[in-house]
Amino acid sequence: MAPHSKDGHDMHAAAATNIQPAGFPIKYTKLFIDGEFVDAISGKTFQSLNPSTGELLASVAEADVADVDKAVKAARKAFEEGPWPRLSGYERGRILHKFADLLEQNEDELAHLETLDNGKPLFNSKYMDVVTGVKCIRMIAGWADKVTGQTFKLDGPYQGISVYEPYGVIGAIIPWNFPIIMFIVKTASSLAAGNSIVVKPAEQTPLTALYMAALAKQAGVPNGALNVVPGFGPIAGASIASHMDIDKVGFIGSTQVGRLIMEAAAKSNLKPVSLELGGKSPLVICEDADLDTAVEIANGSLFFNMGQCCTAGGRTFVQESIYEAFVNKAIEKAKKIVIGDPFKAGVEHGPQVDEKQFKKTLDYIESGKAEGARLLTGGHSVGKQGYFIEPTIFSDVKDDMKIATDEIFGPVMSILKFKTLDELIKRANDSKYGLVASILTKDIDVAHKFARSLRVGTVWINCYHVYDQSVPFGGYKMSGFGRENGLASLLSHMQLKSIIYPLKDSPWH
Template identity: 40%
Template sequence: MAEVTILPQVRAFLERSNGQFINGQRVTSEGGETIAVANPATNEVIAHVAPATNAEIDAAVETAHHAFHGAWANTTPAQRGLLLNRLADLMIAHREELAQLETLSSGKLITLSRAFEVDYAVAFLRYYASWTTKIEGRTVALSLPSATGEKYTGLTLREPLGVVAGIVPWNFSIMIAVWKFGSALACGCTAVLKPSEVTPLTMLRVAELAIEAGIPPGVLNVVNGRGPQAGHALMTHPEIAKITFTGGMETGAAIGTAAMQSGFKRVTLELGGKNAAAFLPDTSPDRTVDGIIEAGFLNSGQVCASAERCYVHRSRIDDVAERLGKRLAAFAPGDPMDDESQFGPLASRAHFEKVTGSFARARARGARFIHGGGAFDIPGCYIQPTAVLARSQDDELMRQEVFGPVVSLLVYDSVEELVTLMNDSPYGLTASLWTNDLSQALRLIPRIEAGTVWINMHNYIDPAMPFGGAKGSGIGREFGSAFIEHFTEIKSVIMRY
């Protein structure tokens, strides 16, 4: 056991009245409704957050709009990059504090909170900071001939869109928030973030650190609340220029529709997936099992890029199923605040009930569970790591995103059948191929309908590589240089002389 001692500043943060962060200040509605924040490892309420009123949401957008045209517009690109790097420095300085707040509210293992919610988030923030001085237009040689000897010069400018609304999910509440506000601020936009009501705490602390870093008040604001109220108010606000959202396909479709109907707002939508991991026949059973665990069980499967559909050649399925069952049986639930724990809870009671409900339906339809298919008999939202031998591509667990520690295995007989099965989904976020045959892998990559294809790996992302989905998994790209296209508008300038 290596249980972490909760820091005094974390306890103080949990005990205080929390609500919004607007124009550089904490804002808390007194005496109204509050949202309870529960530790999913124990089901105990650890804090309360006041949801934003409509007036507070208006104030957050208005102050962001004012900062966009004022203080942030008057901040040079180099200075923007410096300020984002100062925020990254402060996040590292407060690494343990941020990680503990995250783990206590989401149930994420403390080791993962440190690595992903702080270290990875900081790496992304520094990457965005490096782009602030590299957002460029270009000159254009115009094509049409002059009529009377006049000449023309064309050039393009890239200009920031305005106020960006970032709607953040609960599975990586700091890192994904950084993806949204880091890209927005780097391009000269300002931001209003709405965290999930499941994990509403950590971005309030990051926003405070942004002020300490010197980012002007109003540039980064945080409002809390439930989607139907706070999210809808943001997506329909007339002074919001863009919405960036990570979450479910149905919600993403509603956001896209609302964005079009409320002023043709720009959108970036990362909508999850039912991702495939395909193991070619030359992949050994042990390597296949290692790959399945890597692809499907990080953060208890609560990763939008994780694989939930695993395709194994018929010649390997029996060995793989046997070895996978033994490996999963060794997974033991642990306190996420223990440095030595390897398997944590789901993030909320509601999500726990959703996942266990999918097990009940699968069992009623005759699914064969290789391992798991239930909850651990302990307090908290702990789901057993689960593997199912699918009967067909049409099984519910092969079609609908579970977003938990659940993989379904389906056999295939030929590479042609494998490609058809992998692409037979309304989603297209990620996929992975596992093989020793590089030639075969390179031939298959163009045929796979996914925004990211990994070879002999899964769940690896890097700030230099664009990330986003095909088909129902979304619109737009994050990371790389691609994000610039989605947070700026091109303006054409033509001059006659």
């Protein structure tokens, strides 16, 4: 179905032929297996749509069980017989640095493709997604030759050593909100460690993953070491999670699907999993915070990437003495956000990624109104085509309202009132999620008490959405487990082996 505007008019249906955007034609739409672009065995394709218009961008080869199996066999052969795991860490790092060089050389085309497929403003696609992705590759590439084990003097005439080794074949299932970054986060660490990998990009945003696969081959990643199988979660994703010849699986996405990934992994070969899942993160604004700065941070925490961010500040807690003043300034700020064509300069807010996310977000807005929250601004779709939703703010939100408990993944700010820090800490922790949290205050004692009390993987003090490739990232509770970024990410793609051998005076020598 095509999307609907708030006045009920149907959007136009997807075009019958692929759109070739000016300047950058879509080059890669087939599966990437064993170093080659190939059709799905079944011959099936699915549509990748432009969320700004609802029109067809490309028909993409649709992987199913047979295609995943083919990719896994190629990855297994590359690991068991190919050169990649036998290269020195230095050589693998050198190839990954070349991959980063190629991303930089093609950053304009990658950013253009990302905005077409995902809908985020072009500035964000280039200067956040591509640039951050390049930094991530370079960080991991630099670690590739620096992973070492330990030596142990045992109790008796024996010596012990520990060594890190790659798992073998990694399966990765990545989301649609940051397709370039998520692809790189999973592939760079896996490849740097010496693994082979099979990646399933989200069906909403498969195009940049396929483009980057071509660049990886050009950089020197051997055939079979990297495979990309676009398709749908219940078939291609489930096949990766349950495949008996995949040694570990990593998933970034919703908590609901993460649970299914764990179940499938456990029921197959008991493969380990790493999960980076949902969040409903608290942003706490204390009465001593600078109000204008607080509004700026709150705006970015929630409306960045059209709210489609697992770390979005989904619960904005404001101390009661400044509550009304904050609300008034937040409304003013939200109304100034520029919505529109993500390719136009100055546009800050593009469409939701697809019709499903568009409707889901509008449903949450309706639930907020039905449960008694005050809709202060926004709350409607924008235009007569595409999946645009106004930045939306609710006040008088209660802790048990759906807009305060559920991960919306859309531009809906929920503002809650609090009195004391102790009360706030209990309420902030009262969530099934535990991904990130932030506090804005001039009192360092308050900041540190909050930081040590919150059961989350990352706490920001007087800032938000600050990431670095060297800092481990991941969640507590139902936000998942495992860590991305830096050495922690690299080691999560390796196994630790102990080796013990006798010394000269041992009876076994």
